[in-house]
Amino acid sequence: MTTNIQKTTLVTMIIFLTVGLYSCATSYNGSDEVSVARGQAVYHEACAPCHGDNGDGSGPVSVSLTTKPRDFNLGVFKFRSTASGELPTDYDLLRIINSGIYHTAMPSFAQMSIADQYSVVEYIKTLSPAFSDSTQYPLDTVKISTPVPYTYDSIERGREVYLNMHCWSCHGITAEGNGPSAPTVTDDQGNHIQPTNLTHFWDIKVGRTPEKVYLIFSTGLNGTPMPSYTQILTDKQRWDLANYVYSLSHTSRYYDGKQLSDMK
Amino acid sequence: MKATPYRALFMAGLAILFVGIFANQSEAIPLFARKYHVSCFRCHTVPPVLNDFGRRFQINGYQLPGTDESEPIWAQEPLSLSFVFYPSFVSAHTVTTTGGVTQTNDELSFEPSGLDLFTAGTIAKHLSYFLAAPIGIDGPGQFSPSIETMSIMFNNLLGPDGQSNLNFRFGRYRLWNTFPDNTSLVESADYLIYDYDPAQGSLLIAEPQWAASVYGFLPQVMDGLRYELALSDGTDGGASLKDNSATFLMLEQTEYIDNAPFRLGVYYYGGKQMVGVNTSDNLARMGFAVEANDPWTKRFDLSFQYMNATDDNIGGVKQTMNGGFLGLNVLIVPEKLFVYGRYDFTKVTETSEKQNQWTGGVRYHFAPNVGAYAELSFLDDNAPAALTDTKTTLSTLGVMVGF
Numbered sequence: 001m002t003t004n005i006q007k008t009t010l011v012t013m014i015i016f017l018t019v020g021l022y023s024c025a026t027s028y029n030g031s032d033e034v035s036v037a038r039g040q041a042v043y044h045e046a047c048a049p050c051h052g053d054n055g056d057g058s059g060p061v062s063v064s065l066t067t068k069p070r071d072f073n074l075g076v077f078k079f080r081s082t083a084s085g086e087l088p089t090d091y092d093l094l095r096i097i098n099s100g101i102y103h104t105a106m107p108s109f110a111q112m113s114i115a116d117q118y119s120v121v122e123y124i125k126t127l128s129p130a131f132s133d134s135t136q137y138p139l140d141t142v143k144i145s146t147p148v149p150y151t152y153d154s155i156e157r158g159r160e161v162y163l164n165m166h167c168w169s170c171h172g173i174t175a176e177g178n179g180p181s182a183p184t185v186t187d188d189q190g191n192h193i194q195p196t197n198l199t200h201f202w203d204i205k206v207g208r209t210p211e212k213v214y215l216i217f218s219t220g221l222n223g224t225p226m227p228s229y230t231q232i233l234t235d236k237q238r239w240d241l242a243n244y245v246y247s248l249s250h251t252s253r254y255y256d257g258k259q260l261s262d263m264k
Numbered sequence: 265m266k267a268t269p270y271r272a273l274f275m276a277g278l279a280i281l282f283v284g285i286f287a288n289q290s291e292a293i294p295l296f297a298r299k300y301h302v303s304c305f306r307c308h309t310v311p312p313v314l315n316d317f318g319r320r321f322q323i324n325g326y327q328l329p330g331t332d333e334s335e336p337i338w339a340q341e342p343l344s345l346s347f348v349f350y351p352s353f354v355s356a357h358t359v360t361t362t363g364g365v366t367q368t369n370d371e372l373s374f375e376p377s378g379l380d381l382f383t384a385g386t387i388a389k390h391l392s393y394f395l396a397a398p399i400g401i402d403g404p405g406q407f408s409p410s411i412e413t414m415s416i417m418f419n420n421l422l423g424p425d426g427q428s429n430l431n432f433r434f435g436r437y438r439l440w441n442t443f444p445d446n447t448s449l450v451e452s453a454d455y456l457i458y459d460y461d462p463a464q465g466s467l468l469i470a471e472p473q474w475a476a477s478v479y480g481f482l483p484q485v486m487d488g489l490r491y492e493l494a495l496s497d498g499t500d501g502g503a504s505l506k507d508n509s510a511t512f513l514m515l516e517q518t519e520y521i522d523n524a525p526f527r528l529g530v531y532y533y534g535g536k537q538m539v540g541v542n543t544s545d546n547l548a549r550m551g552f553a554v555e556a557n558d559p560w561t562k563r564f565d566l567s568f569q570y571m572n573a574t575d576d577n578i579g580g581v582k583q584t585m586n587g588g589f590l591g592l593n594v595l596i597v598p599e600k601l602f603v604y605g606r607y608d609f610t611k612v613t614e615t616s617e618k619q620n621q622w623t624g625g626v627r628y629h630f631a632p633n634v635g636a637y638a639e640l641s642f643l644d645d646n647a648p649a650a651l652t653d654t655k656t657t658l659s660t661l662g663v664m665v666g667f
Contacts, residue, residue, distance in 0.1 A: 013515045013530060017491050045427070045483040046330035049317040052523050053487075060316045060525040063562040064309045064598050100301060107300040111331035112426060 034115050039123030042116045050105060055127035067104045068191050075130030076188065076223040079206050083140040084220040084228035087130055093121045101205045142218045142230075144211055148239035150246070155254050158244025161237050163258060170195040170225070173260050175248050177203075180260065188223045201249035213242035294633055294666040295346035295382055296326065303599070304632035304666070309565065310602045311635070311664070312447045313593065316488075316518065316525050323428050323440075323481045323490060325392035325419035326384045330426040332419060334389035344385040350377045352662025354452065361653045375662075376401050380412075392417045394437070413437045413472045427483075434476040436501065439512050440492050442529030442553035443569055445470035449593055449604045452660040453623045453641040456608040457571045457587040462578045463545040465537035466498030467510045474501030475512070487525070490516040498537060507544070510535030516553075524559040528552070545577045551588070567591040567606075584613040602627045617647045633666040 044053065050069040052059040057071035070077065079096060080088040097117050100108035109117060125131040148154050162168065162175075170185055172178040177197035185193045197203045207213040217238045220228030229238055247254055297304045304311050307318030314322065320329040327333050337344045351374065358369045378401050384394040393416050400408040415435030422430040438444055445458050458470035466473075477494035494512040497505060516529035534548035551571035558564040570588040587610030594603045608621040625639035641658040 013513055013532070017489075017493075017515060041483075042330050042426075045320065046328065048487075048520075049315070049320065053520060058523045060520055060523055060557065060562070061309075062523075064305060064315065064595055066305075066599050102301050103303075105302055105306045107302045107306065107328055109328060109331060111328065111333045111335075116330060116426065 034118040034122060036119070036122045036126055038116065039119030039121070042112070042120050043123050046109065046112070047120065055124070061105070065105050066194075068189075069105070071189065072124050072127040074188075074223070075128035078221040078223060079216075080219050080222070081141050081215060082219060083142060084230075085222060086139050087136050089139055089141065090118075090121050090125075093124060094118065097121065102208070103203050103205050142215060144215065144218075145235050145239075147210060147214070148236055148243065150210060150243050152254075154240045154243045155247045156244075156256075157237075158240035158242070158247075159254055159256055161233065161241045162244055165229070165233070165241075167241075168260070171198055173258060174255060175199055175245075185225060193224060198245055198248040204249060207242075207245065210239070210242045210246045213245045214238055217241060294348070295344055295384065296321070297632065298342055298346070299340070299344060299385070300328065305599045309593070309595065310449060310627060310629070311632075311666070313449050314447055319490070320428075320481060320483075320488070323431070323479065324426065325386075325417045325428070325431065326394060327386065327392065327419070327426075329428070332389060332426045333386040333392075336387055337383075337385040340385065345381070345383045346666060348380040348382070348664065348666045350380075350451070350662060350664040351375060352377065352451070352660050355659040357657040357659075359655045363651045378407075387416075390419050390421075392419060411436070422480075428481045430478065430480045432476070432478055436472050436474050438472050439469065439475065439477070439494055439496070439514070439533070440479065440490070441469070441514050441531045442516050442527060442555065443567060448606075449602070449627070450591075450606050450623050450625065450639065450641075451637060451662060452625075452639045452658050453606070453608070453621055453643070455589060456610045456619050456621055457551075457569070457573070457585075457589065460573055460585055460587065460610060462583055462585075462612075463537065463539045463547065463575055465539050465545060465547075466500045466503070466508060467496065467533075467535055467537045467547060468499055469512070469531075469533040469549050471499045473497070473499045477512075486517060487520045488518040490514075490518070490529075496533075496535070503538070507538045508536070510537075510547075522559040524557040524562050525555070526557070527555040529554075539577065543577065545575050547573070547575045549573050563595040565593040565595070567593075581614065583615070586611055586613070587619075599632065600629055615647070615649045617645075617649065619646070620644045634664070636663045637661070 048059055049061045050059045050065070051057055051072060052062070055072035057069045059069060062069050075087060077088045077092070079101070080086070080092045082088060082092070094117055096106070097109050097120060099110070100106050130136055168179050169181045170179045172182070175198040177195045179195060182195050185195055187193050196205065207216050217229045217233070220226055233241070244254065294304065297306065300306070307314060307321050309315045321327070354373050354375055356371045360367045379399045381397045381399060382395070384392070386392050394413065395411065396413045397409060397411050400410070402408050413436055415433050415437040417431060417433040419431050420426065420428060421432060438446060445455060448455065455470065461468060473496045475494045475496040477492050479492035482489040492512065492514045496510045496512060497503060498508050498510070510533055512531070512533045514529060514531040516527055518525055518527045530552045532548070532550045536544050536546050539545045549571060551569060553569040555565065555567045568588065568590050573585040575583045589606055589608040591606035592604065596603060603626045605624040610619045621641065621643045623639060623641040625637055627635055627637040629635040639660045641660070643656045645654045
């Protein structure tokens with residue numbers, strides 16, 4: 001039944017497959033060694049569909065996502081433990097790979113071997129010249145101070161800070177991500193950013209504890225309009241604000257009844 | 265009461281409105297999205313169409329690429345279980361001409377769809393499973409559960425962990441070719457080439473079948489070579505492989521052109537099936553498929569497949585069919601709005617029977633797991649030997665809810 005054309009095609013397919021399997025057999029062997037080459041191989045398989053082979057964030061999947069993948073070529077990272085405008089630490093990058101980012105397409109790769117995760121970090125650092133720029137170092141890591149207790153008084157003070165610092169202009173008076181500036185918020189690349197609905201726990205990307213919210217107020221989100229407040233707010237005010245923001249998606253959801261018209 | 269497309273439109277509009285209201289209150293997400301805390305669009309351009317990441321996830325035993333999980337599902341939170349519900353309203357207008365006599369028929373129906381149950385995940389390191397079990401709704405209090413696909417997968421046999429170069433699976437499942445039957449965006453019209461079954465046998469290339477496969481993904485070959493080599497016992501299983509078996513080989517190469525994926529697949533499916541007492545049919549299905557995204561906007565997804573089918577004993581004679589399809593999916597608003605269309609065609613050489621089918625549709629997602637669609641499909645089935653020409657127009661409005 002099989003024709004000569006079919007036989008020829010089958011033989012060609014088998015040869016192609018054999019060559020492919022041979023090439024994979026000669027690839028890295030899965031040891032515990034951390035290396036850029038290994039990171040590149042893992043990146044090519046697990047990260048490239050979104051972040052692109054060259055790391056510019058325009059992988060084949062990126063066009064169909066509302067939250068765009070990070071452009072590693074820019075060396076600008078939102079979620080860090082370092083001061084505003086600085087590069088992330090290796091641990092910051094590893095933490096994102098390991099934990100993922102909620103409410104985005106970035107999953108947790110906690111099941112990936114730790115050597116592979118570290119190797120991907122090493123490879124990502126080769127995608128931007130910023131990481132090899134000696135003037136970027138040493139990195140100034142933000143220290144998390146002693147937390148202000150999570151109390152009703154602190155939450156109430158945090159609400160005042162929220163209103164006075166105009167957080168509502170993006171996040172809304174009711175913190176539902178619907179402030180008057182929300183439709184026009186963009187990142188440095190011009191991609192629209194939807195301000196987080198702080199009352200939805202499931203919408204919050206990283207700030208899922210008061211400590212992590214405090215860290216965001218301290219570091220800012222590089223490449224976005226979200227600034228660092230270390231020079232503007234006292235440490236206590238940042239903790240109060242963190243407690244208030246945390247409360248919005250947990251327990252009290254304190255709201256003082258102020259309307260947008262009261263703010264103008 | 266006379267059924268009209270307008271009545272269907274009105275009723276479906278109400279259904280869509282209901283789903284829209286429901287979607288705003290919905291926080292539920294299906295199985296894998298829930299497990300990995302990501303949106304459905306992580307793996308789907310638009311459900312159920314898999315994107316490049318989704319195919320890598322699928323071929324790695326329903327685990328993230330680069331990972332090889334060891335935690336069994338019974339130790340995981342949340343439970344690896346999801347349901348999909350997709351009712352629709354269908355208005356069918358059929359014009360049949362037989363020997364010069366024309367008959368017209370109009371029907372309006374509600375397709376309740378039942379409920380598809382999915383469970384999948386890790387059993388142990390290098391070992392995972394997938395199970396799809398539709399639960400049909402036959403009447404008040406009457407349900408008919410069945411198992412559509414059920415497979416066990418041994419992952420990463422070549423190592424290292426998370427590199428799905430060589431895997432093995434067995435069970436009842438769909439063979440993987442470039443455009444699997446169950447990942448089409450078109451809901452109301454089947455792929456004509458996949459439905460071609462002149463012998464009415466059990467060797468059907470696109471249907472779930474009892475099989476054992478070696479398969480894998482080789483990211484080292486350009487932007488990924490996918491392959492599967494399978495031995496199938498057909499959709500029913502249980503028959504002697506001597507009487508009823510097919511070999512399947514598929515290769516699919518992906519290359520990113522300016523970050524727009526271009527896929528080229530070739531496949532062969534051939535064997536022997538019993539179609540009566542001491543009567544067998546030797547068949548072969550062979551074809552190629554192409555998927556290309558435009559490299560400029562990356563929002564236009566063009567698909568094409570061509571198949572040649574031969575059977576040596578259809579009523580005692582050889583029969584050959586050539587057919588295929590050409591499709592286009594357009595992403596209007598990411599994660600929200602899509603329009604699509606497809607043209608299917610088949611022609612049987614010996615009988616001159618021709619089928620041509622045009623389908624167009626639009627889909628809107630209220631949430632990643634809740635969508636609604638409207639489709640219009642036209643099928644022209646011309647069978648000169650039987651002096652019959654049938655033209656069928658289907659208007660379909662439906663919703664899909666996964667939770």
